[in-house]
Amino acid sequence: MGIRQGAPEPAGHWCVLVKFRRMRSKFSCLLLLCVLFTVAPAASPDILASESDHRVYEALVLSNGLRVVLISDPTTDKAAASLDLNVGSGSDPDDREGLAHLLEHMLFLGTDRYPKAGEYQEFIRSRGGNHNAYTSVDHTNYYFDIEASHLAGALDRFARFFVAPTLDSQLIASERSVVQAEYSSKQEADGRRIWVARRQALDPAHPQAGFSVGSEETLADRPGDRVTDDLQAFYLQHYHAGRMVLAVLGKEPLKDLEGMVRSRFDDVPAGTSGAVPDSVTLYATDTLPIWQVVEPKKELRQLSFIFPVPSTRKLYATKPLSYVANLLGHEGPGSLLAVLKAKGWAESLSAGSGMVRNAEGTFEVSIGLTPVGLEHIESIGEMLFDAIRRVRDHGIDEWRYAEQKQLAKMQFRFQEAVEPITLTRSLAARWHEYPLEDLLYAGYRYDELVKAQVTDYLSRMTPENLHLLLVAPGQETDQVDPWYGVRYRLTPLPKSWVEAWRAPPHVTALALPVMNPFVSNDFSLRESPDTTPHPKRIVIEPGFDLWFDHDLEFGLPHSSLYFSVRSPQARGNARQRVLTELYIALVNDTLSELTY
Numbered sequence: 001m002g003i004r005q006g007a008p009e010p011a012g013h014w015c016v017l018v019k020f021r022r023m024r025s026k027f028s029c030l031l032l033l034c035v036l037f038t039v040a041p042a043a044s045p046d047i048l049a050s051e052s053d054h055r056v057y058e059a060l061v062l063s064n065g066l067r068v069v070l071i072s073d074p075t076t077d078k079a080a081a082s083l084d085l086n087v088g089s090g091s092d093p094d095d096r097e098g099l100a101h102l103l104e105h106m107l108f109l110g111t112d113r114y115p116k117a118g119e120y121q122e123f124i125r126s127r128g129g130n131h132n133a134y135t136s137v138d139h140t141n142y143y144f145d146i147e148a149s150h151l152a153g154a155l156d157r158f159a160r161f162f163v164a165p166t167l168d169s170q171l172i173a174s175e176r177s178v179v180q181a182e183y184s185s186k187q188e189a190d191g192r193r194i195w196v197a198r199r200q201a202l203d204p205a206h207p208q209a210g211f212s213v214g215s216e217e218t219l220a221d222r223p224g225d226r227v228t229d230d231l232q233a234f235y236l237q238h239y240h241a242g243r244m245v246l247a248v249l250g251k252e253p254l255k256d257l258e259g260m261v262r263s264r265f266d267d268v269p270a271g272t273s274g275a276v277p278d279s280v281t282l283y284a285t286d287t288l289p290i291w292q293v294v295e296p297k298k299e300l301r302q303l304s305f306i307f308p309v310p311s312t313r314k315l316y317a318t319k320p321l322s323y324v325a326n327l328l329g330h331e332g333p334g335s336l337l338a339v340l341k342a343k344g345w346a347e348s349l350s351a352g353s354g355m356v357r358n359a360e361g362t363f364e365v366s367i368g369l370t371p372v373g374l375e376h377i378e379s380i381g382e383m384l385f386d387a388i389r390r391v392r393d394h395g396i397d398e399w400r401y402a403e404q405k406q407l408a409k410m411q412f413r414f415q416e417a418v419e420p421i422t423l424t425r426s427l428a429a430r431w432h433e434y435p436l437e438d439l440l441y442a443g444y445r446y447d448e449l450v451k452a453q454v455t456d457y458l459s460r461m462t463p464e465n466l467h468l469l470l471v472a473p474g475q476e477t478d479q480v481d482p483w484y485g486v487r488y489r490l491t492p493l494p495k496s497w498v499e500a501w502r503a504p505p506h507v508t509a510l511a512l513p514v515m516n517p518f519v520s521n522d523f524s525l526r527e528s529p530d531t532t533p534h535p536k537r538i539v540i541e542p543g544f545d546l547w548f549d550h551d552l553e554f555g556l557p558h559s560s561l562y563f564s565v566r567s568p569q570a571r572g573n574a575r576q577r578v579l580t581e582l583y584i585a586l587v588n589d590t591l592s593e594l595t596y
Contacts, residue, residue, distance in 0.1 A: 047440060050413055055073045060258065065270050065271070088137050088138045090137040114160060143424060145421040167232060193481075247423075277358065277359060303367045307461050318449070318453060331349070335510075347370060348367070350364075363461065411444060476489060
């Protein structure tokens with residue numbers, strides 16, 4: 001939902017255009033005309049692509065075990081590539097926090113064939129490109145884009161990162177300072193600080209609980225333990241073809257792209273594949289339920305109900321947890337958010353997967369509280385657990401699943417083209433987690449409703465299996481995180497809350513979502529019989545005109561509705577301007593239940 005300013009108006013008048021559009025499952029849902037769904041096989045029969053995707057895909061495995069996805073797009077202005085390893089900061093040695101992150105930095109600083117530090121960066125930058133990398137708990141991803149005619153030269157330089165980087169010990173000190181600067185720059189960022197505090201509730205031995213960024217202290221040389229030796233050992237242990245996926249997009253035909261890749265990446269050392277399984281669970285035995293309070297830097301009030309659950313990665317084709325998230329995170333009439341807003345307790349709500357790992361993850365319901373809502377946490381918990389009970393007892397229906405499936409199919413069929421650098425980065429990471437044929441389709445695939453799966457996840461959403469997290473200023477704290485100085489408190493969840501939430505009272509205002517009237521089964525694109533110039537003016541009544549335009553140029557199932565209200569009282573002075581903005585916010589908020 002947003003506000004667009006109109007063209008300049010005569011003195012004393014104004015024009016505010018309010019665009020009503022709600023995002024749901026990453027696409028707008030207001031006045032959507034759905035379309036026939038078809039999945040068209042790309043050049044490789046193994047990869048399912050959208051019918052609207054003009055790119056051609058192919059997958060191959062090099063002799064060293066390196067998996068490769070090739071994308072040919074003759075119309076592209078930019079070529080791109082990404083290489084993803086299924087190893088990250090979760091594999092840092094216990095006494096070397098940040099080592100994977102430092103190694104990511106070091107690969108940019110010279111290789112056997114291109115030893116000059118910064119040469120790769122300059123080559124990319126001078127040819128209209130961008131480059132970067134990131135290190136997460138279980139992924140390290142390197143990526144770039146460049147003017148399409150220079151892909152071969154960029155791959156020359158890029159490939160040597162994974163064959164023979166110099167890891168020049170003379171450059172480690174300066175790059176360690178860069179890591180320190182990254183760490184220091186996030187000291188005041190609430191997003192990072194909240195996560196740092198959250199991990200204090202996890203089992204300290206879990207990879208997710210570590211200090212992933214690193215600092216001058218954790219990456220310093222020690223007697224008998226030089227960080228350069230640790231970097232070399234980490235590289236030799238983890239940087240091999242069996243743990244890598246490469247994605248390359250260029251304007252060349254697939255055969256030419258394959259030649260580019262084979263001649264440059266066949267030299268990557270071979271090795272076994274497969275991520276190392278977690279040796280411990282996210283939360284140590286007997287630590288839940290737990291109550292955590294975190295002091296933010298900014299004026300934030302967020303209440304999160306965090307439930308550890310089994311991983312959903314292998315269930316991506318049926319999506320039981322997405323099904324639950326859709327119902328609990330709904331914003332229509334009778335939804336949990338609608339009821340909380342009516343009471344003046346909440347401003348926002350989201351539901352869905354949080355952490356996702358191979359064996360386990362979390363399901364999280366996060367509520368943006370008002371100052372008044374901060375005083376009613378126990379009652380908010382009662383409402384949430386009543387909503388969970390409603391879904392379990394009355395909400396597992398074939399028609400609801402079919403509705404979610406239909407919307408996902410429509411989104412996949414009419415998805416907009418993704419930027420080359422974004423596409424290659426995501427495909428390289430996905431092949432570690434999904435079968436080849438579903439690299440593009442996994443997020444949209446809904447095979448069937450498996451009620452036992454949905455029931456199993458709902459059975460884990462109990463007050464006994466809860467990490468309750470409150471982020472709000474002015475709360476009592478008694479601990480300080482050593483790395484970011486975050487003040488927090490960890491205590492057992494109050495027994496009175498556990499008892500109240502175990503069998504919560506029924507909230508009569510709560511209701512499951514009704515059938516969505518905007519999901520259609522008629523997908524034909526209709527020609528307009530009207531030959532008059534567009535847009536067409538339709539006078540509803542004096543002072544109320546409707547302008548309509550029927551646009552077939554893009555053939556997409558999207559409609560947009562704009563309202564322009566004109567009044568000399570809108571912007572005459574500062575007070576009027578503020579009242580106008582408040583009025584628009586109230587209109588948007590009032591319409592959110594319908595437009596969702």
